[in-house]
Amino acid sequence: MKERDLVPQLRIRGGFRHGDVILFEGLDLVLEAGQWTCLLGPSGVGKSTLLRLVAGLNTGGEFDGSIESTNSRPLREQVAYMAQSDLLLPWLNVRANVMLGSTLRGEVRMLERADQLIDEVGLGMHAQKRPHELSGGMRQRAALARTLMEDKPLLLLDEPFSALDARTRSEMQELAFEVLMDRTVMLVTHDPSEAARIAHRVYLLTETGLHQPGFTGRPPIRAVDDPEALDIQSRLFSALRS
Numbered sequence: 001m002k003e004r005d006l007v008p009q010l011r012i013r014g015g016f017r018h019g020d021v022i023l024f025e026g027l028d029l030v031l032e033a034g035q036w037t038c039l040l041g042p043s044g045v046g047k048s049t050l051l052r053l054v055a056g057l058n059t060g061g062e063f064d065g066s067i068e069s070t071n072s073r074p075l076r077e078q079v080a081y082m083a084q085s086d087l088l089l090p091w092l093n094v095r096a097n098v099m100l101g102s103t104l105r106g107e108v109r110m111l112e113r114a115d116q117l118i119d120e121v122g123l124g125m126h127a128q129k130r131p132h133e134l135s136g137g138m139r140q141r142a143a144l145a146r147t148l149m150e151d152k153p154l155l156l157l158d159e160p161f162s163a164l165d166a167r168t169r170s171e172m173q174e175l176a177f178e179v180l181m182d183r184t185v186m187l188v189t190h191d192p193s194e195a196a197r198i199a200h201r202v203y204l205l206t207e208t209g210l211h212q213p214g215f216t217g218r219p220p221i222r223a224v225d226d227p228e229a230l231d232i233q234s235r236l237f238s239a240l241r242s
Helices: 002-006 047-055 094-098 100-104 111-120 136-149 166-179 192-198 227-241
Strands: 010-018 021-031 036-040 062-069 079-082 154-158 184-189 201-206 209-211
Touching (some): 010 047, 021 036, 021 209, 036 192, 047 062, 047 154, 079 136, 094 136, 111 166, 136 166, 201 227
Parallel strands (some): 036 184, 036 201, 154 184
Antiparallel strands (some): 201 209
16 A cells, blocks of 8 residues: 555644543653554543544543644544444445445445455454344454554554454454554553553553553564563553552
8 A cells, every 4th residue: 555655653742631630641652653552551541532632533622732743644544443342334234344434435345355354354254244243242353354444554443352252352463463564553452461462662541641661572463472471461560550
């Protein structure tokens, strides 16, 4: 894709409030170009809000700051966003949901690409089914295929694997990492083991602000039983509990 030559670094600075309630302030977060940045932390501190800000979606609050990209293209043209809920359209089957973005934009129908992704997320036998015929995990996998179908240089993923069983979660992590190689990815998760496995950089967003635990090592994706991943996971758990 042409966008791949324009993979951006992103910098988010500022504060956010809901009325008189400050969600975060003094934030300075850099998403390095072509890497997975993982945002970890407790509920209610603004992780999903950050994703919605970058995606240009309504947040119900006030952001005082800036979001800067290292290329000149409009940010919204570069972003694909996957929310916590699958947001599948109930009257469309899996294939039509996966191709929804290109259909709405009036682009050439890429049936072969859509079917490839549907097969890769394990839904090849279910492409003609509608969302009510799928389990929660299958719906999540369909939503992941739709996000990957967008083929954008900047991906915003809000707990994309949370509804999956352990084996499928591991497989989908590996698939997403492979398909999104060299893209700029921001992943929100509550799972330190997921962050330890898949992220180039991990930030903790807590009530006291944004923190970056210091760890270095081999680049992801790391095996689930990799001693380095287990060490990172342990340190992330400790940082969350401190």
